[in-house]
Amino acid sequence: MDFSFSEQQDELRRAARRFLQSESSEARVRSAMETEQGYDSRVWEQLSEELAWTALTIPEAYDGLGMSYLDLHPVMEEMGRALLCSPFFATICLGANVLLVGGNEAQKEQHLSAIAAGKTTATLAYAEKGRENGADAIRATYEHAGDGYVLRGDKRYVIDGHTADLIFVAARSEHSRGIEGVSVFAVPANTRGVTRTWTPSMDQTRKLAAITLDRVVVPAGALIGEEGRGWELCERTLDLARIALAAEQVGAAEMCLDMSVEYAKVRKQFGRPIGSFQAIKHKCADMLTMVESARSAAFYASAVAGQGEVDLGEVASSAKAFCSDTFFHCAAENIQIHGGIGFTWEHPAHLYLKRAKASEVLLGEPSFHRERVAMRMGL
């Protein structure tokens, strides 16, 4: 494994930064986050059609570019840096990954080309009300009905669930428990019995929804992977998403550091820039130390994501725990370094603090992931 980004990956990063500086400027973020949809459709078209980000990790057989998960990493970092409001994460890192991990040929053909082209947005609905992150989070049920299935339940915290075209739903057979009996179904959003409600959230830059499934009937072909083996599929998908989220956290954390350093160089108190005071300088030094280390954690996870022989759970949880801690730390320090202006609505620092906490508790908070690592250490 090479331990540095390739020239091509660096170029992807530069292109992403150029694009996002104009299309995801602070003003554009603020206007997108105030809408219920939560993103600018025009930007979504540009990034899928012109930049082909939605096609990056989709295999060439389905009109994608067939690039690696590590190629996605710099793009994720830049999206985090710019706090891009977009259904990209839900569609690619959750939705497309469900199909790539567990979909059969027909399902991939049916959906992946449209996802690669940006025509279909998707998401994964697995969590339900509460703080469970493992298979116990799944309480929605399915039962056989004729050739198909009937789904019932209440999903929460579904990323972009109110706007996604295609929802992958994790449900369990009645009376099953734990990792047994879980299956995943592809449910078009307009299926009868699906009610989708935006749940306004503290972090306005990524939208969450509640999805109610009231006797939702889906055909046999909606089942992804093997019946009853859906937890494995969920877990691998979630791990891939956690790795992408970790990369996003690195980029956002670095932006917090850059904002702090910039401010510390120009803001003067007691007749000198506050960055010349060790109290401020040392905070920035700690932030850099954490950011570069978090980048190592996420980089390694992205690099091994495509390799079957490594325990994806351990690297994903390691990266998610470390990068969550880093982003939150940097976002909080950024506010402290900015002083009064840092906790106003007007200044962007709060947008990062809010995204930091939201992504920290999304897909498992750090203590969940550390416990998962502890299990894998044989403790």
Place this chain on the structure above:
Amino acid sequence: MELQLNEAERAFQRAARAWLEEQLNGPYKDLQGRGASGDQDSYIEERIAWGKAMGAAGWNCIGWPKEFGGRGCSIKEEAIFNEEYVRANGPGNVGHIGETLLGPTLIHFGSPEQQQRFLPPIVSGDEIWCQGYSEPGAGSDLANVQTKATLAGDEWIIEGQKIWTSGAQYSDWCFVLCRTDPEAPKHRGISYILVPMKQDGIEVRPIKQMGGSAEFAEVFFDGAKAQKDHVVGGVNNGWKVAMGTLAFERGASTLGQQYLFKQEFEQVVEAAKKSGAAKDPIIRQRLAHAWIGLKVMRVNALRMLEHQGADLNREALISKLYWSNWHRDLGKLAMDILGPEAEILHGAPYELTRMQKWYLFARADTIYAGSNQIQRNIIGERGLGLPKEPR
């Protein structure tokens, strides 16, 4: 998670491993694992002999250019050798100050005569060096050195005191920062002088540390003499030379160090399983956190090693702060895991267990070679371009 090696690098690795295994299971068997943190004053004679054996076999100073007696190895090869060295349980290397600090400084700033006189015995392991930087009044504020050197004929006469000098007890030479122009601004009146240790004007007093061992010493200069032409980089130019020395640290030792950390970590995990602490959810969190931290340290190092040629990069800047904090925290975790048993010594009067030794010595990790506070200044100023402290 390994370095990517090409065929030549793998061959190099095999050769290093074979030689180390043969020697450390043969003639130098007793030295396995000796002279580590907290044990640095043990087996000195034998470790000096070991340094000479390494030199004779061509394993000292492998990263130096060939014209100076090295092998021109890449930093990757140096890292490979270091890792093999630790894997083979090689003893603390008494020659490392000469190899990693004085040698590169002479290669960069020394005169041809100085290079010819001093470099070969470092490569052969015949001369051991120590560093005369810190003083009671010049720790983090290194430029405040007060040890004075005055020219008298063909010799410098040196008066003053150094402190925290590792290995002063057995070193042949010391590179000493001396004030040679008391009138000049403090950074401009310093010279970097090479001083023989075995002379009447020098007295070495070992400093017993909290663990009971003495790897550091105080060095008193009372009319000590040095040759006039043994000033490196010119008279009153010593600050620049000393700062240059810092930049030669390429991080080749990181992989070997991490191998050691991993061994220590595994001992802590074993202790946790044995004591039942591994069932405690908070201990589990801390152990997982430490394990994640160790793996991140390794990727940091591998990224740094692949980032060659560039100026001191961010991964290199954060290295010391990161590992020293990690190591200190591991020591504390180890003691918390042992519970009351943590207190019980190996024996009287003050014989520490291995874990107790590195727990205590780790308190020094965040202080020597640039304290955490100084590291943060360096990261802030060089890595982030923040304005300097008013001086």
